[in-house]
Structures are given as structure tokens and as C-alpha cells.
Amino acid sequence: MTRFLVLFAIIMVALFAAELTPPVQAAIVLPWTEALARISAGIATLFDSHVAALGRILRNTSNGFAISIEAGCNGIEAAIVLIAAIFAFPAPWKHRAIGILAGLAAVQALNVVRVISLFYLGQWSLPVFEWAHLYLWQALIMLDVLVVWLFWIRTIPVRSVAAR
Amino acid sequence: MRDTPPALGRFVLGAFLWLPPCFAAWYFSAPFQAAVAGRLARGLIDLFAPGVVSGLERQGSDLLFVTTLEVHPGPGLTAVLVPEVNPLLYTYGLALFVALMLASRSRWRAILGGAAILLAFQAWGIAFDLLAQIAPNLGSQATAQAGALDWRREAIALGYQVGALVFPSLMPVVLWGLFNRSFVQASLRPGGSAASAMQDCSTGPGASR
Numbered sequence: 001m002t003r004f005l006v007l008f009a010i011i012m013v014a015l016f017a018a019e020l021t022p023p024v025q026a027a028i029v030l031p032w033t034e035a036l037a038r039i040s041a042g043i044a045t046l047f048d049s050h051v052a053a054l055g056r057i058l059r060n061t062s063n064g065f066a067i068s069i070e071a072g073c074n075g076i077e078a079a080i081v082l083i084a085a086i087f088a089f090p091a092p093w094k095h096r097a098i099g100i101l102a103g104l105a106a107v108q109a110l111n112v113v114r115v116i117s118l119f120y121l122g123q124w125s126l127p128v129f130e131w132a133h134l135y136l137w138q139a140l141i142m143l144d145v146l147v148v149w150l151f152w153i154r155t156i157p158v159r160s161v162a163a164r
Numbered sequence: 165m166r167d168t169p170p171a172l173g174r175f176v177l178g179a180f181l182w183l184p185p186c187f188a189a190w191y192f193s194a195p196f197q198a199a200v201a202g203r204l205a206r207g208l209i210d211l212f213a214p215g216v217v218s219g220l221e222r223q224g225s226d227l228l229f230v231t232t233l234e235v236h237p238g239p240g241l242t243a244v245l246v247p248e249v250n251p252l253l254y255t256y257g258l259a260l261f262v263a264l265m266l267a268s269r270s271r272w273r274a275i276l277g278g279a280a281i282l283l284a285f286q287a288w289g290i291a292f293d294l295l296a297q298i299a300p301n302l303g304s305q306a307t308a309q310a311g312a313l314d315w316r317r318e319a320i321a322l323g324y325q326v327g328a329l330v331f332p333s334l335m336p337v338v339l340w341g342l343f344n345r346s347f348v349q350a351s352l353r354p355g356g357s358a359a360s361a362m363q364d365c366s367t368g369p370g371a372s373r
Contacts, residue, residue, distance in 0.1 A: 135256040142333035154351050
């Protein structure tokens with residue numbers, strides 16, 4: 001457990017530091033945040049034709065309400081935590097790669113739900129939007145990371161059951 | 165409380181079901197929690213900028229830090245900075261922590277112990293929120309008065325990022341993991357490489373692979 005925690009902290013700090021650098025911001029963070037806005041708008045337009053994405057802004061074209069996806073809301077921090085937890089845990093590399101790909105998909109899928117739900121909550125009630133945005137969804141996303149990680153460690157292949 | 169950890173699916177369902185009542189309990193007890201975390205934060209601020217905070221007040225759910233920093237908004241005008249911090253931003257993790265602990269049927273003693281440990285991280289968030297307000301967000305005069313120069317500014321910026329983006333939601337999960345090592349171990353396949361590693365790590369201090 002000590003080894004896991006130390007590795008987890010080191011990898012996480014390294015990834016967070018990398019995330020804050022201008023090259024990573026320009027190459028990954030900003031493009032992903034804009035893609036997240038486009039994906040959210042694309043899904044929302046399936047049931048609401050008044051939704052449009054402009055950069056990292058999601059906007060209702062009929063009433064003018066808009067939200068901007070900022071740091072902490074693009075799912076990158078949650079992704080970093082998940083990647084660090086998977087890398088820090090002893091597992092075959094192939095299994096780690098599968099865990100990261102599937103885990104990131106699960107985390108980002110829930111994050112799209114977060115963005116879309118906040119977009120509509122904000123149009124309904126700003127106090128409820130604030131509450132869900134600042135507290136509830138933050139906890140739910142981290143709970144999602146934990147659940148994904150717990151399910152992942154459960155699938156780590158058996159090395160030598162017969163030998164034990 | 166039962167000692168046997170629940171199955172993973174049951175734990176996940178339990179965590180989701182416990183979350184709403186835990187959030188409600190956190191929200192209504194937040195002012196008391198904020199008062200304690202605020203006092204701890206004041207002690208932390210004194211380490212970084214001694215003598216800058218002269219008082220701590222509450223306005224609704226917000227904490228008001230009365231500082232000794234003077235600003236001059238106009239000719240002949242002098243004011244004292246009283247930055248506000250919303251402590252809820254840093255304390256909501258308590259609801260997540262308690263929900264996870266209840267879902268894994270942890271003992272109340274462990275829940276209370278974890279809540280006490282979380283206070284330190286909440287104080288960190290509140291302290292660096294205030295320091296971020298009085299250091300990089302203000303003019304050079306107030307910043308120089310606070311002694312927040314060069315490396316200290318960078319440290320405050322980093323401390324704020326960690327305290328705002330990482331600690332509030334991550335530390336409850338990390339603490340839950342520390343209090344529930346047996347649960348994590350029970351989630352592993354028996355005989356798997358990871359199961360062996362966790363066994364090694366938890367059988368003695370400093371054990372590693």
C-alpha cells in the first residue's frame with residue numbers, strides 16, 4: 001500500500017505539472033475541452049435543436065444562456081487521477097493500457113453527462129446549477145474514478161492460482 | 165457495523181444511495197465545520213504570511229478574513245482588505261467520504277477519525293484561497309506588504325491549484341482507501357499478481373515489491 005501511494009502521488013504530481021505547461025495546454029487540454037463542448041452540443045441537439053458549441057462554450061441559441069467549460073470541468077483532472085492510480089498499481093502493461101482506455105472512456109462519458117446536465121440545470125435554476133456544479137458533480141466524478149479503478153483491479157489476470 | 169466488506173456492486177450502489185443524505189447532512193453542518201477549518205486555515209496562513217490576518221468572521225456560509233493589509237482605492241482613502249472565502253468549496257468532500265465509509269460498513273470511530281484528518285486538507289484549501297486572493301490577484305503594494313514575493317507567489321499558486329482542484333474530491337477517496345485496505349484487497353482476484361502485491365504491502369510497514 002505504501003509503494004502504491006508513493007507511486008500514485010509521484011505520477012499524479014508529474015501529470016498535473018505537465019498539464020499546466022503551455023505546450024500540453026495547447027496540444028491536449030484546449031483541443032479536448034473544445035471537443036468536449038462539440039460532443040456535448042452534438043448529443044444535446046438530438047433532443048434540442050437550440051444548442052450550439054463555440055470553442056469551449058455551450059450555448060442555447062434561443063435564450064442566450066451559455067456555459068464555458070473550464071479547468072476542473074473538462075474531466076482531465078479526473079483522468080489524471082485514474083491514470084496515476086492504474087500506473088501505480090502492479091499489473092501487466094497490456095492490462096494497464098486496456099484499463100486506461102476503458103477507464104478514460106467511462107470517466108469522459110460521465111463528464112459529458114455532467115456538462116449537458118449542468119447546461120440544462122443552469123437554464124432552470126442558477127442556485128441548483130451552482131450546487132450541482134461546485135459540489136455534487138465533483139464528488140460524483142471522483143466516485144466514478146474510484147468505481148472504475150475498483151472494477152479494473154478486479155479484472156487483473158490471475159498469474160498462478162494453481163501454484164498457490 | 166459489520167466487519168465483513170460488502171461485494172463491489174453492493175458497495176457502489178450503497179455509495180450512490182448514501183451520497184444524497186450525506187450531502188444534506190454536510191450542508192446543514194457546514195457552518196460548524198467551516199468554523200473549525202477556518203481556524204486551522206488561519207494558523208496555516210500565519211506560517212506563510214505572519215501577522216497578515218488579524219481576525220476571522222463569518223457571514224452566512226462565507227468566511228471573512230480581516231487582514232492588516234491596507235489598500236488605497238483613491239487619493240486620501242485607506243481601506244483594510246477583508247477577503248471572503250467560500251468554505252463549502254473545500255469541505256464538500258466530507259459528504260463523499262462519509263458516503264463511501266458507510267457503504268463499506270466502516271466503523272464510526274474510523275469515520276470520525278477520517279473526518280478529523282480531512283479538516284487539515286480543507287484548511288489547506290481555505291488558506292490558499294485567501295493567500296491567492298491577497299498575493300497574485302492584488303496590486304504590488306498589498307502583495308509586497310504580505311511578503312508574497314517571487315517563490316512564495318509560485319508556491320501560493322501551486323498550493324491553491326492543489327487545494328482547489330485535487331484535495332477536495334481526491335482526499336476523501338484516498339482516506340477511504342487507507343481505512344479500507346481489506347476491502348480493496350477483497351476486490352482483487354485471489355492468487356493474482358496484484359493480490360500478492362497487496363498482500364505483501366499490507367503485511368508489514370515498508371514492505372514493497
